[in-house]
Amino acid sequence: MQRERGATAAAEESRMNYFVTGATGFIGRHLLERLLARKGTVYCLVRKGSEEKFEALRERLGAPKERLVVVRGDLARPRLGVAPAQLAALKGKVRHFFHLAALYDLTADAEAQRTANVEGTRHALELAEAVNAGCVHFVSSIAAAGLYPGVFREDMFDEAEELDANPYFRTKHEAERIVRTECRRPFRIYRPGMVIGHSRTGEIDKIDGPYYLFGLIKKMRQMLPPWVPTVGLEGGRINLVPVDWVVAAMDHIAHKPGLDGQCFHLTDPAPRRIGEVLNVFARAGHAPEMAMRIDARMFAFVPGAVRQALASLPPVRRFVNVLLRDFGIPPELMRLINYPTRFDCREAERALKGSKIALPKLEDYAWRLWDYWERHLDPDLFVDHSLSGKVKGRVVVVTGGTSGIGRAAALKIAAAGARLVICARNEDELAATRKEIEAAGGVCHTYKTDLTDAASCDAFVQQVLADHGHVDILVNNAGRSIRRSIALSYERFHDFERTMQLNYFGALRLILGFLPAMAERHRGHIINISSIGVLTNSPRFSAYVASKAALDAFSRCAQAEYSDQGVSFTTINMPLVKTPMIAPTKIYESVPTLTPEEAADLIVEAIIERPVRIATRLGTFAQIVYALAPRAYEIIMNTAFRLFPDSAAAKGIKGMREAAQAPTSEQIAFASLLRGVHW
Template sequence: MNSFITGATGFIGSQLLRRLAKRPGEIYVLSFSEACEERLQSLIEKYQLPKNKFHSYRGSITEPNLALSADDIKSLTGKITNFYHLAAIYDLEAEEEAMMRANINGTENTLRLAERINAGCFHYVSSIAVAGQFRGWFREDMLDEATGLDHPYFSTKHDAEKLVKETATIPWRAYRPGIVIGDSVTGEADRVDGPYYFFKIIQRLRRSLPEWMPLLGLEGGRLNLVPVDYVADCIDHISHKDNVEGQCFHLVDPDPYRAGEVINMFAEAGHAPKMAMRLDMRLFRMVPNNFWSQLSHLPVLKRFLDALSQEIQVPKDAVGMFNYPTQFDCTNTLNALSDSEISCPRLPDYANNIWDYWERHLDPSLHIDRTLKGCVNNKVIALTGASSGIGYTTALKLAETNATLVLIARDLERLQQTRNEVERRGGRAYIYQCDLSKDEPSQQVLEEIKRDHGKVDILINNAGRSIRRSIMHSTERLHDYERTMQINYFGSLRMILGLLPKMVEQKSGHVINISSIAVLTNQPRFSAYAASKSALDSFTRTAGAELCGQGVNFTTINMPLVETPMIADHYRKAEGGIPLLTSEEASELIVKAIIEKPKRIANRLGLFAALVHGVYPKIGELVMSTGFNMAPESDGLEHDSDPKQDSADVMALSSIIREIHM
């Protein structure tokens, strides 16, 4: 009982191959390329299959007779009992022309060869996609009833199966697998589509929110997920049964879960928060269909959906499947399996295996260079405030990469020391002395940088000043606010506006602004500093919206308090005082920003404070007022409270938030 198989090294084919190898007879495999032949040999070795059973033929389903020679065809004639056709294009994002060549022309060429060599039975692996967007139950004897075949994948699989049913001159059977995912036992898969598209969103939620946090989501339609081992078991078993020719078999879950349930199962497997409340998308059916049709054709909505799809890394077609309207009857399949122990595993029993294999082997992030060296290789990085504190330690970290450092600061002597240390560590640095609070020197330096380097790939706006003084001690010190705005806001703005045009032109660039947790907490005594950083934050958000999709990324780091010369002495002096980040720890946040390019980096305390101020502003005000009354004014200013009590209060606060870091 010999078999011929196309697509033998594919997702389903490789599983079917292992099952056919356990049966008597030879196995003839169509290999599209040398890579396919190598993969076949790899599968044989990996699963210790008997090598003498396999025979590889080089060919292509898009060519007549699959590009086999006359001698090959002659040698196969009369030898093949079961001819399995699995080769096809399953990628929803593939070009329509490529789908037509592979799925329709490829099926016709394969069927004609099977007829020419007088194969015993032609086994065509179709898909539930042949139903299109049919609303309701789709039976195994239905095909022409399909509706909504607008997508090329749906239409090509539908037309290919119709071709087999209407033109085959030898016995045939058709198999329609559901949405095929990894092995139910090992989780193993070799492609990422279907529900896998939503795994990155689940992963992001896990990193951003605690597992216990309830979320609001959508219920969606029923997603018919089936593990690949079940599909292979079904094809292997049914293809060796008698008296079922001319039938179609739905290889599906008889009782599939809704999309919202599926997402929750994988969220649980990934230890991410789940959707505690899910809105049934059938509610939207109350809106007339022509409204949705008109809405979908709006150019502005199309652009938004394209950008959203790119951001969440989920193809638009996959999002559309979330509310899939079709359910599949599988009576033929269940009858054919009644004499076996084969049954479809339940998703909750193997969701952990699917998630675990994806996260260990298929997560796209695994193949991205996440090292600092890889992310800044041969890039030009401009760093302001590079002569001390966070800027100095950041420059030393970047010294160990192949980036060109453009270091900017006021203090030339210390700037030279920074360059010397960078070069001692093997780095490459150029220094530019400039007071960024002044316009003319800033414009001069920008022209020098553009002349010397042509471009800047990454701009780190780190230079800044902080003034710790309560408002009532600043009523006659308007210049405090002017000075902080000049360096913290206008200084950063000059750098951004000067370097941004080239970034947009090359469709590549990254602006990292060092902001403060004071922006999120509205920290007392830092009104001048917080106001200047808030202005920069607002500009960054606006710029991000205007330049979205143009290759320029903006990151805001709401930096906690850092132990630098800019921070008031009392934060450092008190034993057990407010916990501060070191410059080394702060520079690690900048490294994280360079590598991951997030919109914002902020700690839990800052985010929680922003939430409180947004939802219960009066409570937030009272909390910050309490902190204001616990700490003394800066040295040299009058302060009426007891310093010892101040220190005790600060220590008490520190014990609560020590692990959070302000």
């Protein structure tokens, strides 16, 4: 008898054919894998223009044409636009009709969502009726609950609230209503949570939901070491479920008898708050975690009218939009920060009991999601990150372009196809650099200029504008450094004057000269080579650091004035670089330094990315420590000041033997620990 029942079940399954809409979508293609593991034929609705995509999917699944059959049609047409002959061929053959096709996108416009989600569902039900489908399986969404404040059960529907908060909420709710009221076939409804990548492969096909926050996490990782605590928002609870668990649960429930007419929440029974989720992915991406999380609900005491009035102010609106744009976060996502709904999933749990289909913990597979995003979906992967894409055919001015960092940067920029302009005081060095660039096929224009002389600066600006019409990128690289303690500078006021004259006034003169044309064209980029000393307050460099700090301060002010005119300012707080400028200080021969080529790479990064600031993690950390504990930081720097004496040159002693300035092991260890800082 048992053998007969087994044979009957096998025969029944062999006649179990499927129809699937949205088969090439994210959930659909994973469901196909499950259905193909069973017996029977799977018919897939494929619209015109998606045949190649479907064939690629067929090849990936290794499915023969007789088991994975194309049915041509369109969501926007009655009965999905399936031809009468094919309707006749399908009639009575479809046991399970899965309607997955929809527009799952909070950012899509209302009309597109209505066409796909509402009308598409109505047309799908028409087809299911026409082919006498055994059971319709409709994939709805937790969005059908809108922003219901509290626990939303599987038997609840009309209780949904605030559906007009987003067209996606409204259209998913209406689509489910159509199934509940118009479907003439047996049906089952599935409401998945926010579907994320595959828990074993990390695969996902687009940025959505929590993935919008990955860019923010990445920026945090770039700015700070992973052990630095940060402050963030706690927010509401978001319900995340991996796609492989969703399709496994759906496949199991669909084939279990006696469940028609029910709704199933494919959700996490213990969802995490947004702050917790961010920290899980921060750990996966080796970024700093939010040690303190502020509950966004604490701002609820502010009347809604006041919040709305503040949000509508042009400066506030612009600030928020710029911030969201920089982090790649759509404004629609901000509505979900205080997401108020929890989902009871007891019916789904009861249906899955004994199936061994368990929801995996986010902590166990978050690293796979991050890895897949970073390798395949990170928006930075699709941006032209080549230097050539940013400078080819454009006028780029590099001051101090014949030596050290400037020369290394000039070679790279010219090789990328820029119309390079370099200036320096030495004609022979200018000629030699130009010859090298032109021999490599680049374009280089040279101008003899003394940036410490106002008249020479003005003449340079006028000549460049006359010769080239405008400047696209200005790299203020030329500079002078003096390593001397203040005690030895009482009678050397000219040290402060000459560093300020070149490092600040010379650079400022060029900025003021080229800036009007940049603003008029609404395009321009000014890159100022500053120093890590501005962030670390390096002793013995008071003249140099003060001049660079002045340029930093000017840039911050200028950013505020020109941010809406297409002109960008970037400050590079350059660490210690091995150039002729530091050659007189012999201790630098024994401590870690950047090469000019490595320093030039930072300039290349500035040109490509156009950030406000480029600094080492040590420089940023030093600034944070100084802000939080200035007295403790003062002790550290005073220790360094006493550990590293003034050089013989700074003391005015000539002819001292080299051995007398050999660094001690303590000095080398300290300089290595705080790599890149000027001592």
